[in-house]
Amino acid sequence: MSSVAIVGATGAVGREMLAVLRQRGYPLSKLRLLASGRSAGSTVHAMGRDLRVEEATAASFRGVDLALFSAGASVSRVLAPAAREAGALVVDNSSAFRMDPDCPLVVPEINGHALASHGGIIANPNCSTILLCMALEPIRAVAGLSRIVVCSYQAVSGAGARALEEMRAQEEAEREGRELRHEIFPAVIAHNVIPFVQAIGDDGYSTEETKVRDETRRIFGMPDLPVSATCVRVPVTRAHSEAVHAGTLRPLTPEQARQAYEGRPGLVAWREGFPTPRQAAGGDEVHVGRIRADRVFEPGLALWCVMDQLRKGAALNAVQIAERALGIAAGT
Amino acid sequence: MSSVAIVGATGAVGREMLAVLRQRGYPLSKLRLLASGRSAGSTVHAMGRDLRVEEATAASFRGVDLALFSAGASVSRVLAPAAREAGALVVDNSSAFRMDPDCPLVVPEINGHALASHGGIIANPNCSTILLCMALEPIRAVAGLSRIVVCSYQAVSGAGARALEEMRAQEEAEREGRELRHEIFPAVIAHNVIPFVQAIGDDGYSTEETKVRDETRRIFGMPDLPVSATCVRVPVTRAHSEAVHAGTLRPLTPEQARQAYEGRPGLVAWREGFPTPRQAAGGDEVHVGRIRADRVFEPGLALWCVMDQLRKGAALNAVQIAERALGIAAGT
Numbered sequence: 001m002s003s004v005a006i007v008g009a010t011g012a013v014g015r016e017m018l019a020v021l022r023q024r025g026y027p028l029s030k031l032r033l034l035a036s037g038r039s040a041g042s043t044v045h046a047m048g049r050d051l052r053v054e055e056a057t058a059a060s061f062r063g064v065d066l067a068l069f070s071a072g073a074s075v076s077r078v079l080a081p082a083a084r085e086a087g088a089l090v091v092d093n094s095s096a097f098r099m100d101p102d103c104p105l106v107v108p109e110i111n112g113h114a115l116a117s118h119g120g121i122i123a124n125p126n127c128s129t130i131l132l133c134m135a136l137e138p139i140r141a142v143a144g145l146s147r148i149v150v151c152s153y154q155a156v157s158g159a160g161a162r163a164l165e166e167m168r169a170q171e172e173a174e175r176e177g178r179e180l181r182h183e184i185f186p187a188v189i190a191h192n193v194i195p196f197v198q199a200i201g202d203d204g205y206s207t208e209e210t211k212v213r214d215e216t217r218r219i220f221g222m223p224d225l226p227v228s229a230t231c232v233r234v235p236v237t238r239a240h241s242e243a244v245h246a247g248t249l250r251p252l253t254p255e256q257a258r259q260a261y262e263g264r265p266g267l268v269a270w271r272e273g274f275p276t277p278r279q280a281a282g283g284d285e286v287h288v289g290r291i292r293a294d295r296v297f298e299p300g301l302a303l304w305c306v307m308d309q310l311r312k313g314a315a316l317n318a319v320q321i322a323e324r325a326l327g328i329a330a331g332t
Numbered sequence: 333m334s335s336v337a338i339v340g341a342t343g344a345v346g347r348e349m350l351a352v353l354r355q356r357g358y359p360l361s362k363l364r365l366l367a368s369g370r371s372a373g374s375t376v377h378a379m380g381r382d383l384r385v386e387e388a389t390a391a392s393f394r395g396v397d398l399a400l401f402s403a404g405a406s407v408s409r410v411l412a413p414a415a416r417e418a419g420a421l422v423v424d425n426s427s428a429f430r431m432d433p434d435c436p437l438v439v440p441e442i443n444g445h446a447l448a449s450h451g452g453i454i455a456n457p458n459c460s461t462i463l464l465c466m467a468l469e470p471i472r473a474v475a476g477l478s479r480i481v482v483c484s485y486q487a488v489s490g491a492g493a494r495a496l497e498e499m500r501a502q503e504e505a506e507r508e509g510r511e512l513r514h515e516i517f518p519a520v521i522a523h524n525v526i527p528f529v530q531a532i533g534d535d536g537y538s539t540e541e542t543k544v545r546d547e548t549r550r551i552f553g554m555p556d557l558p559v560s561a562t563c564v565r566v567p568v569t570r571a572h573s574e575a576v577h578a579g580t581l582r583p584l585t586p587e588q589a590r591q592a593y594e595g596r597p598g599l600v601a602w603r604e605g606f607p608t609p610r611q612a613a614g615g616d617e618v619h620v621g622r623i624r625a626d627r628v629f630e631p632g633l634a635l636w637c638v639m640d641q642l643r644k645g646a647a648l649n650a651v652q653i654a655e656r657a658l659g660i661a662a663g664t
Contacts, residue, residue, distance in 0.1 A: 147628045151483035151575040153525045153564065171503070191569045192610045193485045195622055195636040204586060204624025204634075213627065228627035228634060230575035232485065235567050237523045243483040243562035254536060278524045290527055292536025295545065295560035296479045302536075302560060304527040 001029035002326065005064045005088065007056050007079060008071030009033035009044055012161050013093055016315035017068050018046050024319060024330055034060050036071065061086035066322050069093060070314065084120035089325055091122050091318045098123040098215055105218050108320045109266055110137045115325045122321050127313030128152050128208060128231060129215040131242055134267060134286040134312070135305035138260040140220060144249030147226040147297065150212065153234045153241040154197060155277060158309050159184055167235060185233065194233040206231055239277035240309040247297035254291045257301055261288060266312065280306040284316055333361035334658065337396045337420065339388050339411060340403030341365035341376055344493050345425055348647035349400050350378050356651060356662055366392050368403065393418035398654050401425060402646065416452035421657055423454050423650045430455040430547055437550050440652045441598055442469045447657045454653050459645030460484050460540060460563060461547040463574055466599060466618040466644070467637035470592035472552060476581030479558040479629065482544065485566045485573040486529060487609060490641050491516055499567060517565065526565040538563055571609035572641040579629035586623045589633055593620060598644065612638040616648055 004021065008014040014035070021028060033044055034056035043050040054060065056079055061067055067083040069076045069092040076096040083090050097103035104114035105123045107130055115122065125133070132150055139145070156163050163184045170180045170190035180188045187194050197208035213227035252260075261269035268275075268285045275287030286307045294300035307313055323330050336353065340346040346367070353360060365376055366388035375382040386392065388411055393399055399415040401408045401424040408428040415422050429435035436446040437455045439462055447454065457465070464482055471477070488499050495516045502512045502522035512520045519526050530539035545559035584592075593601035600607075600617045607619035618639045626632035639645055655662050 149481045149577045149628050151562070153485070153566070186605075187608050188610055191567060192608050193566055193568060193573055194608060195573070195575065195606050200622075204622060205627075226628045228577050228629070230483070230577070230622075230634060230636065232573075232575065234485070234525055235523060236525060241525055241527070241564075243527065243564065245481045245560050245562070273518075274527050276519050276524050276526060278520055290532075290536060290562075295537075296481050296558045297560070302562060304562065 001027045002065040002328070003030040003032070003063055004028055005032040005034055005061060005067045005083070007034045007067060007069045007075065009053055010035045010039040010042060011070060012157060012310055013070040013314045015044070016310045017070065017318060018044070020311070020315045020319045022046070026319065027328060032060065032064060058082035061088050064088040066091070066326065068318055068322070080121055089122070089322065090120060091124055091321050093124040093314055093318055095126065095211065097121050098125065099218070105215060106321050107133050107219055107317060108324050109134065109264070111219055111221070112324055115321070118325070122325060124314065124318045124321060125215045125219060126208070126211045127158060127240060127309035128154065128212050128242070129219065130313050130317055131240055131286060131305055131307045131309070132212060132244065133216055133219050134307070135242070135244060135288050135303060136246060138264050138267065139246070139248060139252065139257055139301060142256070142260045143252040143299070145220070145222070145225060146247035146249055148216070148228070149245045150227070150229045151243045152229065152231045153236065154231060155236040155238050155240055155309060156189060156233065157238045158240065159233070164237065189233060189235050191235060193235070195230060197231040197233055236277045237281070238308060238310065239280040239306055240313060241277055241304065241306045243304055245294050245297060245300065245302045247294070247300040251299035252301065254293060254301065257291050274304060275306040277306055280308050282311070283308055284311050286312055333359045334397040334660070335362040335364070335395055336360055337364040337366055337393060337399045337415070339366045339399060339401045339407065341385055342367045342371040342374060343402060344489060344642055345402040345646045347376070348642045349402065349650060350376070352643070352647045352651045354378070358651065358655070359660060364392065364396060390414035393420050396420040398423070398658065400650050400654065412453050421454070421654065422452060423456055423653050425456040425646055425650055427458065427543065429453050430457065431550070437547060438653050439465050439551055439649060440656050441466065441596070443551055443553070444656055447653065450657070454657060456646065456650045456653060457547045457551060458540070458543045459490060459572060459641035460486065460544050460574070461551065462645050462649055463572055463618060463637055463639045463641070464544060464576065465548055465551050466639070467574070467576060467620050467635060468578060470596050470599065471578065471580060471584065471589055471633060474588070474592045475584040475631070477552070477554070477557060478579035478581055480548070480560070481577045482559070482561045483575045484561065484563045485568065486563060487568040487570050487572055487641060488521055488565065489570045490572065491565070496569065521565060521567050523567060525567070527562060529563040529565055568609045569613070570640060570642065571612040571638055572645060573609055573636065573638045575636055577626050577629060577632065577634045579626070579632040583631035584633065586625060586633065589623050606636060607638040609638055612640050614643070615640055616643050618644055
């Protein structure tokens, strides 16, 4: 049995972490819900009762075995070391430690071996990275990878609960002929698409696009892999999609690729039809469809993949890391 | 002065053709609105009065100088030759003649020279192709092109007025907790994305994806250009977007690329920020933004482009073809 703290318990990912712990029968002896001072004092229903949310401080982690962080990089930078010093294993969903060589960056199905040694903090990858790596790992294992072009179709809930409210308010304003306002996103998202996630760097790439490249290289252990991304927000409630065009080192037919997905946990390869965000939302699987020979990369493959970015893209992957690092059998 | 017939006058593109003729001051002596028997008898407001829509038949084109077709490939295959035999110049927005060597496939800003010889039928390209070619032409002219990966974000209105109604009905059903139905699209489009436009061929590519490749090759006069596309419908009302990753033959910095757009009619290159469908809707320009060095294609560039697919993607390009082929000065 294990004492668990969730930092950022009132956020979209924090709530999903709670749901994942319950659904997987994680052996909880105690649950501590932590958040910023603003959210402290509110209650969250969990473990059959209403739990009070406490303010996260350096003193919050005494007796905690596992601390799941999802409260942003600045919070993680301050409090994750404190949690580690108090003896907790930290699994951090922010970008704070993802490129830190002392902190493994892990998708358990791909590089779970990296958990063999860590300094107490393990980083959970960006959701767009998890989708891309999960979808390509069976192909990489069989045929290798030479380069990746990926374009994302990212759900509004990836920017949090307030972003969803913003989209709904815009839709209502549009129906009623009122002015459409935006605050969370840099443009109206209702019935629109925004080719911009987070911020744009000096080289013209967005933070998200650079994360996808750098984290994919680290997870695959391929520091020179060329990865070119365009990350786009679309007016989808939940579940991210990606169109992937990838070069392989060795030829692989679409049928051989589909076979490579068989028996892979967490993956569903579609032989007919195509997965959409509505089909992936709420589920744990990464769906891969439209596998075909690429027309630019020879040898290479093109495919379409979809995943609930709050589940496998965040909360589920974090809990899977914890289970594996702590030697806890998955409940599902 | 010229007598013009519009075939498919009650459809989304047909109505836009009417608007474009008016806005550009096209020298109309007579206007004949044609449609299927189902729509015949309805009226459309144009040229300051209500015009009656007649059923399109082989006999509809006597005395017509210009016939603009946008009623689907099967109608064009039957009636476009009849219109041509009656002496009309045909500009056809369907896929019927796009790969026919006797029918030029034209974007006037790119290969207007192809209008120098034609057999009476000129094909208007697919909207996704027009966007891609317009966005890449200034780069192609300066640095050449070696390969293209393109992922589209296509508006619902590209599938017609009934498709828009379907999306709105789904949004209403979702708000009211009713079951979501779909008929026009192969999945629910409201708050979803569908990686499927038209139909899937034996090679796994959709009709739209193959059109983009084949038509781009023809317009650029590069029959072997590798073009790999993923075409996706998104819940946007109007204006298509594309994320483009392209290899060039010679190096070109993003700044040199932005300069290549200067003075190009119909194109707006964004130096800061990014264009979205809401900004492009209703306008005539192709907007190009987020120009950056590609991370996979070296030399190469990545960019984001947006265009109202009913204007430059269909009606405007068709009228521009007619103006140029008939030697009529553009009114705007």
